[in-house]
Amino acid sequence: MSGREGKKNIILTGFMGTGKTSVAAILASDSGRCYVDTDRLIEEACGLKISQIFEQYGEEFFRDQETEILSTLPGYPPGSLVVATGGGAVLRGKNREIMQKAGIVILLTASPQAIIERLAETTDRPLLSGPQPAEKINELLQERKGCYSVCDISIDTTGRSPEEIAMEISFLMGDML
């Protein structure tokens, strides 16, 4: 017996600014699991910040790195990971498949207004570096709606703290945690 029977890895998805990174870090620490942030792994592998990767190599290159990192996830023991994925990871069907194979996919959402407020000061989101970030956020949210529907569980984070969300996920996971 490994003690992991019925346990699942937790894969967090959702738009930029929905709190994936903060919630994943709390959940990992509370449950004694390994915390994985795909954006940070890509930055480490490339030796560059996300914005530099987009600038120097383009979005497709970044998406390829994302797919490469995600492809390693199903190889980890069930119940060992809490993964924060980048907000655009769900854009590729292949990534969505890998995420579903790797564990329970939890979608964090927030109202467009909350996302706009949370990202008001952001300087490291290359997709929002244009002159009208609020319009861009609304446009991307519309475009991506269908892709985010791959999730097993969806949680609205509007007006709630990362600690509250982590607690709700722990509750919902029950014996799978």
Ligand code: S3P
């Ligand atoms: C992106 C989201 C970012 C990062 C990159 C692209 C996206 O991650 O992967 O800037 O396409 O939505 P966060 O969701 O952690 O901000």
